[in-house]
Amino acid sequence: MAAGAAVADSDPAALELLRKSERLMRGSGTEGVYRVRIVRPEWERTLRLKSIDDAVNGRYRLEMLQPRKVKGTVFLKVDNRLSMYLPKLRREIAISPAMMHDPWMGSDFNNQDLLESSALLDRYEHRIVGREGEGGNAVITIESTPKPGSAVSWMGLKQRFRADGLPLEIRYLCKQERRERVLRFEQPREMDGRVIPTRWVMQPLAQPDRRTVIEVEEIRFDVQPDPALFAVGEAANKGRPRR
């Protein structure tokens, strides 16, 4: 599957907008603190986490800060592999392909979402299918379908952006309708010099009484993450007296 040929199938304007949005939301390195509120009919709870996104090297690190029981749990994506470090056991567990569609931390995101956030751009063909309004405030709709032969989780995506790249909404389409969901980007605000959505709501379409709300508490763009944080076994060694 030659990347060049596949890209040619996408609408260049659509790709340009997607890349613009990607550049807006992620710097070369991004560090942030997020609050994740999970709403269920039976309960509701809030987690806090620190994320370090090393976009240049394709690495990603999530560290749970709250609640106490999960504090210190680290999710690490290195070389397209996802692992989980459990501080109480001082052990790293590989998240196997079988667990990819399990919910991440009981939320409406799944482990696959952690892994493929940036792969959406490469694995789908993108076309602009709608445009409302003019200039910087125009709203553009892009439809994305899987490239032939690429392994993807969704039958299609329907994304809406502002012309300047600010994401508004991603709709995840699936053959099984009960799995369909929509991610809405809300409350755009300036943070660390950029206007970004500061509240992201993941809503399963078949279950209106469940949702996951992510709020950005702090964010810093274009930082240089410490490579040691991603070293294999680093997470496991942290806090453990070296023998």
Place this chain on the structure above:
Amino acid sequence: MKPVIFRLAFRNLTGNARRTALTVTAIAAGLGALIFLWAFNDGLHRNMLDNFQQTLIGSLQIHRAGFFENPKLARHIEQREIILRALEEAGVQHWTQRLESFALTASPTATEGSFLIGIDPRLEPRVTRLHRKVGSGRFLQPDDTYTCVLGATAARNLGVGLGDELVLVAYDRFGVLSAEGFELVGIIASGEMGIDRGLVLAPLASLQEMLEMEGLITDIPIRVPERELDAVTERLQLALQGHDLEILRWHDMFPVMKEWITLHNGFLYLFLAIVLLIVLAGVLNTLLLSMLDRIREFGVFMALGNRNREIGLLVLVESLLIGVLGIALGILLGLLLVVLARRTGIDLSAIAGDTGRFYVDPLIRPELNLKHLATTAATVLSATVLAGLYPAWRAMRLTPAEALRHV
């Protein structure tokens, strides 16, 4: 019917005591053997059911509606106090509480999927005999924290021994993957695959903490005697109506065992039919011979003015009397066998080897089931009367002249 027929029949039977005794003994032996077989069978089933229920599941379980079909921690029991009150009112004394889930059990060298049960070490022995199945080490104790008991096969597959740490990985109530270390304190060798292989027992309190289920349970297993099972179930169902709970008897959850028993009883009915056929043939033989022996006698009867119908009736009454006598003796014989076998028990281990997998103890104590006894006795009696029909018919067709000339 003239009473004289009974007197006559009686005299005929006593007059040829040897022949009568032979027939009666044949019936009695057949019936006695059947009663004993039924009692053995019923004793075996009682033993199986007790063992099956007391191995793990109890006679009855209460969960949140839908939990048995689709166990999720979110479907935990919310009305524990109401249930406990209902249990008290229904006269249930033997109950326990559990938290059930699934886990990945990991040792340093291997991983196995397991059924994870958090048990209350104080209450559990009231319902099951799990605590007696521990082969090495010990069972969970009330003050234990983060200990576990594992089946022998699982322990071997995981390559762990007593005192080793196992890591259990499971989703908690909020759907978060959580993991904890548990010290292996006991190994169960029950001989039963489901338990030796796929089961991990841990203290209820530790699992509640690990799975974010503080103070919460998913099921209440109950033990009641089999004959009270349906009544207790009904009382509980009535008392707990509208609380979104399911009250399941052992055979609602695991119908296989009940079906097996029905099948096994079916075999015994087949056996009963074969024994009946033999009894029928034996009795028919004797009655027919005795009838043929007495053709001249019947001729005299008829010459004296008795009707053919009365001759036939006489033969039938004779077979009825033989049947009643045989059954009385047969019941006595059967009871004697059952009482004797009950006292010593029947040791199967010599012929059957290890039967633990089928929940059967090596020593079976027969148990009398009055329903089975009544059915068997009634069937044998009807068979005897049935056997009398043909000789009676033959006797009826005699004519006085022919009969008198018969040699």
